Amino acid sequence: MNVDHITFDNVSRFYGEVLGVNRVTLSIPPGITSLVGPNGSGKTTLLNLMSGLIHPTEGTIHVLGIEPRDPRKMFRAVGYSTQFDSFPRGTTGRQFIYSFLRLFGYPSATASTMTAEALDMVHLTDAADRKIAGYSKGMRQRVKLAQAIAHDPQVLVLDEPLNGLDPLVRAETLNLFRKYASQGRHVFVSTHILHEVDMISDQFILMSNGYVVAEGQIQDVRSEIRDHPMQVTIRCKQPHGLASKVFEMDHVVEVRLHPDGKGVLVLTRAADLFYRQLNHIAMEDFGIESIAPADDTVKSVYEYLIGEDSAR
């Protein structure tokens, strides 16, 4: 059980009869980890367990070697921004974070400097002294983020932090996550925007109905899915010629012509081999304009493993 990993050992959690998560076993290295899954798949339960807000019905969790049942050590190492969009009434941004830090036992001076730093990191310094009730949705998300990073935690747990943010703020927040991950910390992001998962995360956890369906690097997971051959879309001027040429390779399973007559979709079992041979085919004059893996993304992994509309 190495100390800089977060380990789940056969953890399950039930709310009475309602299933939260069931027999989860994970060992998560530092870096950005995306948590993906349909609503009600146990994502929030997993995050609550990881942050020590709730405790497992059975199985054990260790966060950087800390036992979550000891609040004093646990919450110095973990910062959690929940999905609830609610704050104590009538406080301003600065007061909210300052009082949160005072709960840590920090003296007044350190607390206010740390508050100022946290607010500056999320670019809320100018709106810090306005009431949170008057904040827009984006600003409320950022003040939640500031609260989570104010005490400089090693583990940052964020439940849909980008929900409702406009593109500008979204880009800034993603950069902040990358900076944190580069400092060797854990950043957990639960999100629904799959193309962002591809962009930012080092590894991802796919959950469905309380079970972990897949976890690890995106490419590795994709290649492990044997029953779905890799799809590659090639746009070119002579699709028919290219299609017949590609068919000669034995590992190609299926070739489909795009209705607009300028594209070919190739399904192959051995992706690496296919790409090498493609370079040689490209030398002949098929007028290839672009090559793109059609399902090398979390979205396709999501569809293959969870199915398009299984979870309503």
Next chain:
Amino acid sequence: MEIIELSGLGVRFGKREILSDLRATLSSRSIGLLGPNGAGKSTLIQALLGFCPISSGTASILGLDVMRDRNRIRSLIGYMPENDALIANMTAVSMVRMMGELSGMHAKAALERAHEVLFYVGLGEARYRELGTYSLGMRQLAKLAQAIVHGPKLLILDEPTNGLDPPARQRMIRLIHEMIDSQKMHVVICSHLLADVEETCEEVLILKNGRIVHHSNLAEERLANKRFVEIETFGDLQGFDEQLTGLGYPCTVDVKGRFKLELPADFDMRRIYGFAAERDLQLRRVSYRQDTLEEIFLKAMET
């Protein structure tokens, strides 16, 4: 026939000016309304619906002035609000049916129409359950159902896909596509998720601090692209960019290991494939770069 005509529209709450002097004519089938938080998107929608008073200028929808014939406009508009808007103790059928009757439909027609619409949005088997028991995705579909039950000419969707999980989002986008292709209504989509807007909208209007900073047709925008090529490889990456620049093509690497090359106009792609073949490299992704909506948006934000 132009759908929405803004001529100098201005809205003011107390002394704060939310929208100032908007001038635009929107006429395509599906219009994207974008802008950062607090740019006035929701206020513009509320002004079009006549919820909030207009302080200066005028606006007209389908040729009807927003202030004068407010009721006629409201019977022609379907509005799907951003935040939660449901009557928790009513079943989906009775809620949609009541909303249909409120828009002027006869009771029997409203009942038939309610069932038809609920099946169409995919809430077929859950339509007799109370709305309070619906999941977030189902609530969005119920909101969409009540917006289209009276067959509106203009459908306004405020953050339709916000917070939905991937399956629900795909279903919502498919529904929006079908409605646009049905040629029976125009759709205004106000959203933060640029990918969704890019997939569904032809025309885009970007607001910032109450002013229009960008108004363009996405289809045209895509054609006018410079010759940029983006390459993603698999296997050893070191030195690939130097070798490319060695060939005389300026190449930059972005954070996820993607190579960006700027090529002269008459460039033949095969030279790159030949180059890769010699080194037995796998070019996983080779594509012409176009300005994605995100870049258009970020550019508009700088002005």
Next chain:
Amino acid sequence: MMEKPAISELWSQLIAVVRIELTKTFFARRSIWIYLLALLPVSLFYINSIYAKREHERLARIAVDHSVGRDAIRSIRRGSTLQQVVQTVGEPYRKNSREFWMGRPPQRHERVTYYYTDGEVDFTFFFNDGVLQGTGRSGVRQSLPQFLLVFASVYQLYFIRLAIFFGCAGIFTNLFRGEMLDKSLHFYLLAPIPRPVLVAGKYLAGLFATAIIFSASTALQFYALLRGFDSVTVHEYLQRDGWHHIAAYMGISMLACAAYGSIFLAAGLIAKNPAVIAALLLLWESVNAFIPGSLKMASVVFYLQSLCPIEPPPDVNIPPALLALVAPAGRVGTFTGIAVMAALSVLVLAASGFLSRRLEINYSAD
């Protein structure tokens, strides 16, 4: 093994919780109605003291030229006519008349009211069609002891059972239940603070706020009450047992806050709908007068009442039939009363502290 946390750190965390909760309770818009509850009796007594003084001066002024002997007024019997009354006591200083319906089939009758005064008391005579129907005395300058009885009954009936009860219910249940409904309790649970310390901090903040509000209100009530009397009687009363009364009543208010506070804190922590517990407790407490014997001891208000120095008269607007049912209210010694109240508060608080260890957040569940 959780090594012993440094006491100073726990202490500073406790102070932090108390400070946060105090700003939230004192200045929150939500607790305005608690200030109103506390100020209502004060304003009532204050207005009355002004009214009584001005009424006293008005009667004195009228008595100068219109004075009528008290025995003359007393000599008038029901049924005497208008003229007879005017002959015996002269013209009234003020007259007004009102119409009302009487008899079958109902006709309009005129009710004339004559006002006389002897400088001390304001007498009113009601004449229906010229015949004296009834008399009324108002503005009777209540003597200080009499007024203290009024204060005692208002204190026991209204102040403890309603003002302090609902004030504490409002503040203490919101400490936990309110935060759960606002979905902001998790900010506390995410801080490295042991749960019992959190419970203690919130309780102290709630107690501090309610104790200050309600004991100040009690003191202000005494001030407003004594304002209406001349300084001699006031000074003499204070020397005798005035200060003792004030101190006793303020002490009772604080003790009531402590006891009710810990009960409502526990209710807010455990129950999904603490309003039900509050309603049941209110019912149990208000029925307390009719519960015989030892069962009476099982309620907070019994001990608070037995601590009150002034024994109020039986409640005037309880219908006579029920009056017979009122079981004799035994009285417990002052020391035992205080001890029981303190013990109750500490025990319930400790129980809440222990229960809070298993406190978990599932807002969506309820």
Next chain:
Amino acid sequence: MAVYKLTYKSYEGESTPAWSRFLVPARFNYAKLTSIRFLMLFMTVSMFYPIYGAIYVYLSANPSFLATMGFMPFEIDGKFFFTFCQVQGTLSYLLVAFISPSLVSWDISNGALQLYFCRPFSRLEYVLGKLAVILPLLSIITWIPALILFGIKSSISEWSWTTENWWLGRSAVLSMMLWCVLLSLIGLAISSTVKRRVAAAAVILCLYFGGAGLAGAINLVMGIESGALFDLAKVVETIWADLLRFDSGSSMTVWSAWITLAILAAICLWLLNRRIRSFEVIK
């Protein structure tokens, strides 16, 4: 033979007259309310007193039967209808406290008002719709039985009694109608202001019973009578007594009672106007 693909089809039917639109939400609310068994039970219980009243009226018409039973003959007059108004008035107050929160809070708590007002449906129609639910329910247990009782009395006694006492029937119906309108305003205003349903019902009840307590406290402390202005029951009874030409011995003048009710109604209308709107103006 044809394949009907389930795609989006528009609707081009003609629309209903605008004035009748306010009845739409009323119909749905009514259906929802009448499905609550407790409400039906409450309505039947509140019919007991009118039935007793009918028997009382019938007995008063044949004193001979009364004499055999050893009762003194009694007369139907202002006092009879006054007690009728008191009993049915309290019952209708409880009814309003029970139904009005569930009428309004479902729309306001989840922001459903936007759905109403983004349609050709105004705020006035919304309030009229709600009144169209409360008023009939209240009338069933207030002025309709009063009218029936008066009808029974005038039918079994000679025509001259009716010509003489027609004002009695008119006043009874008028006072009950006044009470119904006031109650529905109070019920709608409070339940649109207080979000949670249970709290709204509690505030409505507290206004009635708390007011009486407050009035009692004021009179006790200040030794005066005008504290009764805070007691809604006393204020309304003064007006009923005046209308029914019956001396209820209340201390306040009739015009001060009318003014108090007017102020209360104005406050309720102001609250309604502030809360029934389509969007929250965030300052």
